[in-house]
Each structure stands twice: as C-alpha cells, then as structure tokens.
Amino acid sequence: MSDASHRTPTAKGLEFLGAVAGGLVHEIRNPLSTMNVTLQLLQEDWPEGAEDARGQRSSRRLTSLLGEVKRLEEILDDFLRYAGIRRLNLSRVDLNRVLEEVTGFVLPECTRAGVDLAFYPDRSLPIMRVDERLVKQAVLNLILNALQAMEGKEGDGRGEAQLIVRTRLEGEGARIDVIDTGPGIPEGIREKVWEVYYSRKKTGSGLGLPTARRIAEEHGGGLTFETEVDKGTDFILRLPLTGPPDEPA
Ligand SMILES: Nc1ncnc2c1ncn2[C@@H]1O[C@H](COP(=O)(O)OP(=O)(O)O)[C@@H](O)[C@H]1O
Numbered sequence: 001m002s003d004a005s006h007r008t009p010t011a012k013g014l015e016f017l018g019a020v021a022g023g024l025v026h027e028i029r030n031p032l033s034t035m036n037v038t039l040q041l042l043q044e045d046w047p048e049g050a051e052d053a054r055g056q057r058s059s060r061r062l063t064s065l066l067g068e069v070k071r072l073e074e075i076l077d078d079f080l081r082y083a084g085i086r087r088l089n090l091s092r093v094d095l096n097r098v099l100e101e102v103t104g105f106v107l108p109e110c111t112r113a114g115v116d117l118a119f120y121p122d123r124s125l126p127i128m129r130v131d132e133r134l135v136k137q138a139v140l141n142l143i144l145n146a147l148q149a150m151e152g153k154e155g156d157g158r159g160e161a162q163l164i165v166r167t168r169l170e171g172e173g174a175r176i177d178v179i180d181t182g183p184g185i186p187e188g189i190r191e192k193v194w195e196v197y198y199s200r201k202k203t204g205s206g207l208g209l210p211t212a213r214r215i216a217e218e219h220g221g222g223l224t225f226e227t228e229v230d231k232g233t234d235f236i237l238r239l240p241l242t243g244p245p246d247e248p249a
C-alpha cells in the first residue's frame with residue numbers, strides 16, 4: 001500500500017480503505033469459519049478410504065473444498081497484516097506533528113463547510129510509540145464524523161460550527177480530544193454507535209467508530225465520548241506513550 005502513497009487520497013478514500021480493512025474482512029471471516037466447521041462435519045459423513053466410488057469422490061471433493069476455505073482464511077489474514085490492522089507497525093512518533101498533518105489535511109473541507117477548525121497541541125507530549133498510519137486513520141474518522149455532524153449547521157441560527165482537536169499528557173498516556181458543536185448523540189443510540197455497520201447517514205459505512213476504537217484498543221488505549229444533545233460531542237482517544245503493554249519496547 002505504501003507504493004500508492006504518492007497518489008494523494010481523499011479523506012473519504014482513507015476512511016473507506018481503513019473501513020474495508022477492518023470491517024469487510026471481519027465480516028467475511030465469520031461465514032468462512034462456519035463453512036470450515038460444516039465441511040469438517042460433512043467429512044465425518046464421507047470419510048477417506050471409502051469402499052465405493054461415490055464415497056471416494058465425495059471425500060476428495062470435500063478435502064479440496066476445505067483446502068480452498070483454509071486458503072481464503074489465509075488470504076484474509078495476510079490482508080489484515082498487510083493493512084497493518086492486526087500487527088501494529090510501531091515507530092517513534094511525534095503525535096502533535098501527526099495531528100498537525102491530519103488537521104491540515106481536512107482544513108479545506110472544514111472551510112468549505114463553514115466549520116471553524118482549531119488545533120491545540122500539548123507541547124509537553126513526549127515522542128510516543130504508535131502505528132502512525134493507524135492513529136491517523138482513527139483521528140481522521142473522528143474528525144470526519146464531527147464535520148458531518150455539523151453539516152448544515154451554518155444556517156440554523158444556533159451559532160458557529162466549531163471543531164477542536166486537542167492533545168494532552170494524561171498519566172502514562174496521551175489523550176486526544178475531537179470536539180464538535182454538533183447536535184450531540186441522543187441517549188438511545190449511545191451504545192449503538194460502536195456497532196459495526198451502524199450508521200444514521202444516507203451513505204455512511206458505519207465502520208468509522210468501530211475501526212477507530214479497535215485501533216485505540218490495539219495500542220492498549222481506548223476510545224470514549226461525552227455528549228450533550230444540542231451542544232456537541234467530545235470523542236476522547238487515549239493512547240499509552242510506550243505502545244501496547246504486551247509488546248517489547
Ligand atoms: N461527532 C458526532 N456527533 C453526532 N453523532 C455522531 C458523531 N460521531 C458519530 N456519530 C453517530 O454515530 C454513527 C456511527 O458513526 P461511524 O461508525 O463513523 O459511521 P458513519 O460515519 O459511516 O455513519 C453516525 O452515523 C452518527 O449517527
């Protein structure tokens with residue numbers, strides 16, 4: 001995927017790529033493992049070394065099918081590794097610099113939407129150990145949600161649309177806030193928003209938040225939000241400074 005980096009992807013494109021890697025592969029794996037188990041059960045009904053020709057044929061075909069299912073599972077595993085979701089590609093990263101890039105990237109879109117974008121970095125943040133590409137992806141998902149939540153807010157007389165991205169040193173970790181002055185998340189759907197494929201948008205993938213949360217958790221961090229209806233939402237992404245706890249430093 002690094003070969004394609006000279007082509008400037010759109011924010012939507014990046015979100016889509018991450019969503020495909022995280023969500024689609026996961027969705028394909030479940031029915032595949034059901035097929036795997038079912039084929040193994042069928043194999044018990046058609047054991048190898050059957051007497052009759054029909055039994056031998058069926059056994060051979062089942063073995064071949066099982067091999068193909070296994071192969072598909074391997075391809076998906078490889079893709080997940082390739083996409084960097086499963087194995088983190090950790091390096092020493094200046095989180096503020098990364099967020100500077102992400103906010104710079106979405107600035108034209110914010111301007112176009114009449115959204116006031118501000119970035120407040122905590123300069124005391126040390127260099128961290130994270131997967132830069134994935135952290136970018138997670139924050140971008142949150143920023144796009146904030147932006148989309150405020151779309152059309154301009155004309156409604158309720159005041160300015162503001163998007164604030166902020167970093168802070170918090171204990172042994174970094175805390176990133178993505179704050180919007182959008183409509184907030186109504187009480188009834190506050191759990192649902194984490195569900196894969198849950199979306200209230202006409203063309204939403206429903207993968208932005210689950211993907212961002214998984215990326216945070218794979219770093220040993222987490223993603224939560226605070227929200228107030230008609231006031232706005234604050235998504236809080238936490239990352240440990242030294243990478244996932246189970247990884248050697
Ligand atoms: N900042 C936000 N303000 C209000 N609602 C939000 C915000 N972020 C996410 N949501 C809600 O959570 C849902 C799921 O978000 P997400 O997983 O990113 O999928 P998508 O953006 O494709 O709908 C959104 O459809 C929206 O209803």
Ligand SMILES: [Mg+2]
Pocket residue numbers: 141144145206207208209
């Ligand atoms: Mg989204």
